[in-house]
Structures are given as C-alpha cells and as structure tokens.
Amino acid sequence: MTIYESVLAGLEEVRRHLGQTLLSLLGLILGTGSIVTVLALFGGQGELTQQFIEEVGGVGTIIVSDRDEALRPTARELASKRLTYRDAAFLKARARSLLAVSPGWARNLAYRVADVSFEGQVIGTVPDYAFINDIRPLVGRYLSDLDLRQRARVTVLGWAYADSLFGTAPRALHQLVSIGDRSFRVVGVMEREEFYFAAWSGNALAYRNRRAYIPITTAQTLFSPDDRLSFLTLKARPEHGAAAAETEVTSLLFARHGVEDFDIRASGQRGSEDQQFFLLFNFIFLVVGVVSLFTGGIVIANIMLASVVERVREFGTRMALGATAGGIFTHVLAEVVVVTILGGVLGLALGTALTGTVAHFMQMPAVVTPVIAGSAIVTAAVVGLLAGIYPALRAARLSPVEALRYG
C-alpha cells in the first residue's frame, strides 16, 4: 500500500540529513564491513583447505594412527597386539570399502653421508603409499614390490634431505646413505612438496620433504623387534565414501584389538598454529562486527524514536486520513529498513575494500562472493527490522487526536 512511500520517505530522510544519517549508520557500516571481511576470509580459507586436501591425497584418504599407550593400561589394553602389519593385511583382505591400504612405520634415525649427519624421520611403507598420497619421484623411482619382497636396502629421499645430504636432489640418485647405521642405496628422490595457506604461515607440507622412505619389510627386519606399525594410510572407494570407510575400518579394527587403541581421521585436517592464528584473527573481526552491529542497531533505534516523536503530527494526520495502526507500523519499519539497507550497502563496500587490503597484505585468498554480499544486506535489513520495531510500535500506538494536538 504505502511501502513505496515509506521507501521514498526513508530515502528523503537520508538525503536531507546525509551527514547525520551516515553518522548514525556508522556502527552498522562497520559491523557489516567486518562481517563481510570475516566471511570472505573464511571462504578463502575453506577453498584453500579443499585444495590442501586434494594436495595430500584427495577426499577419501584416511589415516589410522597408533594411539599413545595409557599410563596405566587396562588388562584389555595390554591384551591388544596394537596396530600391526597383520592389521594392514587383514583390512586389505576384508574391508570392502577400501581401495588401497598402506602400512606405515615411522621412526627417527640418524642420517649420514660423509661428514654430513643429522637425525630425521624415516618412513617404512609400501608402493601404495605413493598412490594414496598422490606423490611422485622427481628423479629415479618410488619403492617397488620387489624391494619389499627382497627386503632391499633401498631408500627414496624427500627433496629437502636429498638436498642437504648431496647438495642437489638429482645428484643423490644411486648414491649410498647411512640410515640408522645401515647403508641404503638411493633409488629415487621425491618432488618438492609445498602448500601455503598464507605467505606468513610457511610451507604446510615441509614435513614431507624432510623424510626418507624405505621398504616396510626392511624397516621391520633391521630396526624392529615386532611387526607393530605407527599408522595406516587408507584410500576409500569413491562409491563408498570416506565416512562409510571410516566406520567399517573402526569396527574391523575394534573387533581385532578388543579395545580402541587407535585414532582414525580424514587426511588434510589442519590443527596447526597458523590455523589458530587465523581463527583468532577472524574471531576478533567477528566480535568487532557483532558489537558494532549491536551498538549500531541501538543508535538507529534511538534516532528513529526521536524521529517518531518529532513526527507525531504527521502520523496523526495519516491516521485521520485513514491509515490503520498496522499501516503506520509498516510505514515506520519500512523507513528504518531502507536506511539500514543503505548502511548495509556501504558496509559491503567497506568490507570489500577491507577484504582486498587484508588479502593483499596477509597474502591470503579471500573473495566477497554474491552469497556474502547478500548476507550483508540481509543482516543490515534484519538490524533495521529489530531496531525499528519499538519506534514503529510507538508510532502505531499514537491515537490520532493525541498526535494532532501535539505541538
């Protein structure tokens, strides 16, 4: 009915007191701006996390790891053989939701070539490990089934270790390296792996460059009294999905161990410090946003209330001409919402500028998507609705005579 007129009135109000309106909208503008920035950064991070998951083997890669032994293990826990090579064989034979299984054995051992030596991670595993994790050698080859059968003393070096032991990665090929005081021949060097969530956060895959792979059979023969494993890396069949595979593996392993002495998770889940920093950063922005929206809403409610008091004669006249209380209520509410939507648009502009700045200086991807823009406007409209309710009720409750007598 009079929505058009309310919109017009809202815009006119804005035009007449432009400075004052902008000032009253400041909180709302800051609030929507911050929230737009947070959402854009989150969106960018979400996208990155997706890419990261792709990078570390894709959706469907599952890691089962040996849980640290309890300080005072129960009888049941003591009875368990823990995670073993035979678990891997068992899953391979029985878990129908799995496409590939690779047992993993990990230990820190001494590396030495001539006078260079240091301690670092050694992974004992199988050829499928490279397939599951989607990693490739830069030169040479990865571990082979023959290596496994022969318990060969061969190793595939991570890029960083090849670099620090032999100067350059290609030069490491066919050389001998001492690992854990045993001599291994280098049959391959892996590609350098890197992934950056932000410029300041460092290479999230650096750990993969600092390790060597050896056949798991060799590892257990030379360095292990038993066939216990540190982890299993599994690949779910796409048609089953990771969730179903996790459930199946959990129940199969639980049946074998009689106790849950292992952890299972999807690959690519981040828990690193830069993630926490990012969350803190976003949290601050979010708090600023919500507080600004809240105070902004209160300011707008106040100003609208003053405007209603100032315009009692107008509302009285409208009622005298036939406006209902409901009509007046809608009129005032629509006016507030028009003004706050304007604030939302300005906030969106501010947020977009802020997102660009943050993304530029922190080297983080962030995009203000249409969905984010829409949420900003909707948020502003909701703030307007909430802030407008009380002033609109006040206006609607006026009686025409009282309103006309005023002033």
Add this chain to the structure above:
Amino acid sequence: MAALIAARGLTKTYRLGQVDVPALRGVDTTVDAGEFVAIVGPSGSGKSTLMHILGCLDTATAGSYHLDGEDVSRFAGKRLAQVRNRKVGFVFQTFNLMPRLNVEENVALPLKYRGGVPRSERRERARALLERLGLSHRIGHRPDELSGGERQRVAIARALVGSPAILMADEPTGNLDSHAGAEVLATIEELHRDGHTIVMVTHDADVAARAQRTIHIADGRVVA
C-alpha cells in the same frame, strides 16, 4: 430523510492523573445531508473535542453516535480507520500536508490508504479536484512552495478526494491572513453549493455567519 450525523448524549472526560476533566457534558446534535453548519464557542469550550468525535478521530466516553446510518460509537481500530477514510474528509487549522510529497501525491493519499484504487485512478481523481479548486498549476510543487491559502485549498482537495459523506474543518482560516481566509471560505461555500455537507469549527463570528446554521457550545454543552 435520516440525518447524516445523529449524536445523543455525547460525553468526553479526560483523565489528568487523579482529576477528571470534562470536555463534553452531554451533547445532542444532528446534521442533515447538504447542510453547512458552524460550531462556535469560547476557547476551551469543547469545539475541537466534539469535532474529533464527530470525525471519528476520537471516541466519546459515553453517548451514541450514528454517522451515515452506522453506529460508529461501537467501532474501534481498523473499522474506525475505515470510517475516517471513507466517510469523513478532515481539514486542519495547520494544513498538515506531508512535506515530502508533492501536491498531487498529498491529495491522493487517502485513496492510497483506502487500498484497491489503481494508481491511474488516484492520479486522475486528485488532478480533477485540484483543477476544480484552481490549483492545476501547483500539481508538482511541494507544500513549502505554496502560500498558506493554497496549502489549505490543497488540504481541502485531499479531504474531498475520497468522496466523503461529510467535510469537517477545525478553524480552517485560523492560520491564514484575511485575504487567504476569504479565499478558503469562498471555496468552502462553493462546495456547499455543490451539495457537500460541511461542519466547520470557528470562533470568528463573521466566518460563522457564512454558515446556514450555527451550533453554540459553552463549557461542554450545546447552548443554542
């Protein structure tokens, strides 16, 4: 024929804290269709109060009131708003035009509140009335660009646009100089000649003399 306005025993009592302030103390009055009636009386006698009740802006504390055959004293809220919109055209001493709307939009406002009147018809009716009142050249102007007399005539057009049964004016010339006042009064007389029913409050004897009939109010009662 039945009276357009038939009020019996209208009382209005305002409550100020603990004190009751009687503004009307039992008013009986009738107005027939086509009449031009002036309500006169000293300041504070209850003229405006009576007019507000007759115009359905307010409800009486006691008494009955029939407007155009309907017992509106039982109405409230939305129904009263409807009666105001359809039956009554109100003209105020202070014009009360919407400053943000132009003349045509101001005049069409009651039709907007009526609902269901298409935009083109609203425009047409507003323009027709403005032409009749000699204001065609002011259609796109804002109220603050008009003289007092013009504003009041725009207000009269607004009051008439919904074809109400009755036109009510509370001191319509009170805020105008004598020339503009005479102009507005001439307009009202002309409307009366055209068959409109008019009730006008005034405390100016010369203005009251232009009406067909005068209702004298003193201290909340009809005295003559």
